[in-house]
Amino acid sequence: MKKQQRLVMRTAILLVLLAAIGYTIYTNFFTEKTAVAVGSTAPDFVLTDLKGHEHRLSDYRGKGVFLNFWGTWCKPCEREMPYMNELYPIYKKQGVEILAVNVGEPKLSVEKFAERFGLTFPIVIDRQDQVLNAYNVGPLPTTFLIDKNGEVKQIITGTMTKEDIERHLESIKP
Amino acid sequence: MEHVKCECGHVNPHGTAFCESCGKPLADLGEKLILDMRYEGSARRSQTYKKTMIDQIWAFFSSVKVGVALIVITLIASAIGTIFPQQMYIPPNVDPAEYYKQQYGWAGKLYYELGFNNLYGSWWYILLIALIGVSLVICSLDRVVPLYRALKRQGVKRHPRFLERQRLFGVSHVSDLDKTMAVLKERLAARRYHVREEDGHLLAEKGRFSRWGPYVNHIGLIIFLIGAMLRSVPGMYIDRVMWIPEGETKEIPGTNGRYFLKSEKFIFETYEKGKDNEVFNAAIDRVGNGMIAKNYQTNVVLYKRVGPVIPGAKPKLEKVKEYPIRVNEPLEFDHYALYQVDFRLNEPKAMSFQLADKQSGETFGTVTVDLYDPKESYNLGHGYRVELLSYFPDFEFDEDGNPSTKSRVPNNPAFVFKMYAPDRPKGEVSFVAIRQTIEPFGNNKYKMAFAGLQTRNVSGLTVRRDFTLWILGVGGAIFMIGLIQGMYWNHRRIWVQRVNGELWIAAHTNKNWFGLKNELRRLLDGTGVMMPADQLENDKKAGQGGQVHGHGTA
Numbered sequence: 136m137k138k139q140q141r142l143v144m145r146t147a148i149l150l151v152l153l154a155a156i157g158y159t160i161y162t163n164f165f166t167e168k169t170a171v172a173v174g175s176t177a178p179d180f181v182l183t184d185l186k187g188h189e190h191r192l193s194d195y196r197g198k199g200v201f202l203n204f205w206g207t208w209c210k211p212c213e214r215e216m217p218y219m220n221e222l223y224p225i226y227k228k229q230g231v232e233i234l235a236v237n238v239g240e241p242k243l244s245v246e247k248f249a250e251r252f253g254l255t256f257p258i259v260i261d262r263q264d265q266v267l268n269a270y271n272v273g274p275l276p277t278t279f280l281i282d283k284n285g286e287v288k289q290i291i292t293g294t295m296t297k298e299d300i301e302r303h304l305e306s307i308k309p
Numbered sequence: 310m311e312h313v314k315c316e317c318g319h320v321n322p323h324g325t326a327f328c329e330s331c332g333k334p335l336a337d338l339g340e341k342l343i344l345d346m347r348y349e350g351s352a353r354r355s356q357t358y359k360k361t362m363i364d365q366i367w368a369f370f371s372s373v374k375v376g377v378a379l380i381v382i383t384l385i386a387s388a389i390g391t392i393f394p395q396q397m398y399i400p401p402n403v404d405p406a407e408y409y410k411q412q413y414g415w416a417g418k419l420y421y422e423l424g425f426n427n428l429y430g431s432w433w434y435i436l437l438i439a440l441i442g443v444s445l446v447i448c449s450l451d452r453v454v455p456l457y458r459a460l461k462r463q464g465v466k467r468h469p470r471f472l473e474r475q476r477l478f479g480v481s482h483v484s485d486l487d488k489t490m491a492v493l494k495e496r497l498a499a500r501r502y503h504v505r506e507e508d509g510h511l512l513a514e515k516g517r518f519s520r521w522g523p524y525v526n527h528i529g530l531i532i533f534l535i536g537a538m539l540r541s542v543p544g545m546y547i548d549r550v551m552w553i554p555e556g557e558t559k560e561i562p563g564t565n566g567r568y569f570l571k572s573e574k575f576i577f578e579t580y581e582k583g584k585d586n587e588v589f590n591a592a593i594d595r596v597g598n599g600m601i602a603k604n605y606q607t608n609v610v611l612y613k614r615v616g617p618v619i620p621g622a623k624p625k626l627e628k629v630k631e632y633p634i635r636v637n638e639p640l641e642f643d644h645y646a647l648y649q650v651d652f653r654l655n656e657p658k659a660m661s662f663q664l665a666d667k668q669s670g671e672t673f674g675t676v677t678v679d680l681y682d683p684k685e686s687y688n689l690g691h692g693y694r695v696e697l698l699s700y701f702p703d704f705e706f707d708e709d710g711n712p713s714t715k716s717r718v719p720n721n722p723a724f725v726f727k728m729y730a731p732d733r734p735k736g737e738v739s740f741v742a743i744r745q746t747i748e749p750f751g752n753n754k755y756k757m758a759f760a761g762l763q764t765r766n767v768s769g770l771t772v773r774r775d776f777t778l779w780i781l782g783v784g785g786a787i788f789m790i791g792l793i794q795g796m797y798w799n800h801r802r803i804w805v806q807r808v809n810g811e812l813w814i815a816a817h818t819n820k821n822w823f824g825l826k827n828e829l830r831r832l833l834d835g836t837g838v839m840m841p842a843d844q845l846e847n848d849k850k851a852g853q854g855g856q857v858h859g860h861g862t863a
Binding site for chain 1: 439542681684699703713717
């Protein structure tokens with residue numbers, strides 16, 4: 136009987152220790168470093184686009200949102216912009232919106248950039264880094280795929296090919 | 310597995326070195342002169358049975374050798390981690406993989422691949438620390454329980470073989486045994502020994518609690534490790550950087566958009582001759598006037614956001630307080646602290662140009678371009694107008710030779726202006742960068758002449774919130790208590806027994822034998838009892854030991 140007790144005790148202590156170690160390793164290495172995790176609700180925000188229209192994320196419920204953080208100096212961002220522009224009208228009809236958040240650059244720079252590439256999707260500017268902080272965006276570009284329920288489906292960092300973008304837009308069709 | 314019954318009647322667990330109660334050696338000691346008193350000869354249970362897998366794992370971590378090996382491995386890894394710089398000290402804009410390879414060759418590459426570049430964050434280092442924690446818990450548990458048991462169950466009367474194998478041991482012939490015993494008992498009590506008597510034998514003991522010192526110390530360490538572990542729980546520990554230029558209001562990162570900060574001014578002061586106390590003059594002469602920093606300070610206003618937090622929306626702010634943040638004098642609010650850690654002086658904020666006639670030098674008005682939010686068009690009146698066609702805050706030529714910008718920070722601003730004048734209604738294009746003007750479409754009549762630069766200072770602040778600090782504090786305090794407990798008190802025991810009409814005395818302490826001997830000397834002074842001999846020292850002096858006392862006791 137005593138032997139039995141000892142085994143139970145030892146097993147319990149080892150399990151507690153294992154759980155503590157497991158948790159530490161897990162939170163340090165296997166969870167997203169971003170504040171917004173896959174599967175969580177994308178934080179709401181309000182930003183104004185180049186034409187002066189306000190865009191509130193929660194107004195897009197029922198539609199998929201392709202949320203792209205970018206900067207004009209960022210070459211990988213620049214490469215994927217024309218593809219996004221090409222696919223935007225096609226998927227807009229199917230209920231997927233593209234929203235590009237510029238990371239607080241002068242309006243002039245953003246406007247000139249949009250003109251140069253003839254961008255038609257809405258571009259909003261995060262002047263105070265508030266949205267950047269809320270989404271804890273590190274490297275650019277970073278793209279959040281948000282489904283019709285406002286849930287983050289996938290987070291992509293780095294540049295995408297046209298096929299990538301098409302596949303991602305397809306994945307969040309309502 | 311089976312228990313061992315001593316001749317005194319006490320039943321000991323298997324693996325016990327000498328009887329818990331009377332101290333009679335249970336195992337064959339051979340030629341060994343002095344008993345090993347560690348853990349009171351108790352059976353560390355893990356070493357005695359290895360049956361199931363759980364028991365085997367337990368036995369592995371219970372080994373002090375394993376614990377020491379883990380600590381040594383961690384030590385070596387930490388030492389290797391200092392050979393090349395850690396990742397936080399390399400230039401921030403480079404790819405670490407490339408950097409280490411480029412700077413240090415194959416060794417650098419290996420260093421990076423094994424995770425030495427970010428040692429405290431590498432999984433195997435954290436695992437090592439965690440295993441040390443496990444070893445600490447199991448080693449302690451495995452020793453403290455039997456030790457407690459053995460000390461609790463120790464009998465007053467000890468087997469003669471136990472007594473004669475103590476390091477301090479002596480035999481005396483006294484005329485009146487009863488009287489001597491009574492005197493000794495009284496003196497022991499006066500020296501604050503806890504004295505137990507049984508059948509005319511004495512056991513005097515003091516400072517037993519010092520034996521728990523190492524275990525209290527380990528509990529402190531484990532609490533400390535738990536505190537460190539909790540840092541990875543979201544919300545427990547925040548450590549962020551915030552750059553804020555003078556005059557701007559920004560959200561404080563890590564506060565979930567609830568707090569905003571405005572920087573009124575950044576102040577950098579140095580020690581100057583004439584202005585500061587004379588005692589500083591010698592130092593100022595040595596280093597140079599205005600070369601020694603005196604103060605880094607950011608005057609800030611803290612705002613709290615009222616109403617719902619919607620990132621991006623213009624926040625409704627309520628002033629909380631004004632505060633001068635200085636080094637070591639952080640702004641504290643709601644468990645957050647903002648520390649002054651860095652600064653950049655004279656960062657470009659706005660640039661002014663004059664529209665001028667290149668030949669006559671006549672000017673037609675000034676254009677001031679905000680480098681963070683430039684306007685597109687500047688009307689100077691009388692038919693003179695300037696348009697900003699392109700703006701590059703951090704100008705460079707990209708791979709294709711086109712003008713572009715490296716970042717959004719105006720480190721090296723460049724502009725493409727179009728200048729309109731009554732005699733140039735179609736405008737002239739001019740590319741203006743620092744100390745450089747290019748006229749892409751031929752010779753212009755007008756130019757944008759540099760007319761001044763507005764700068765501002767930028768403060769670098771650290772945002773810190775640490776809910777684990779008190780746990781680390783408690784752990785550290787317990788650690789110290791355990792250390793003091795084990796270091797400054799000694800567990801001393803003195804056995805006084807009558808054996809065949811003789812007075813036998815044996816003494817043991819866990820440390821500070823010199824102190825124990827002094828105490829015994831004072832205790833026995835004038836009683837006619839001989840001072841016990843230090844058998845370990847005698848042994849050493851004799852060079853060759855082996856000759857115990859001539860008392861062959863059964």
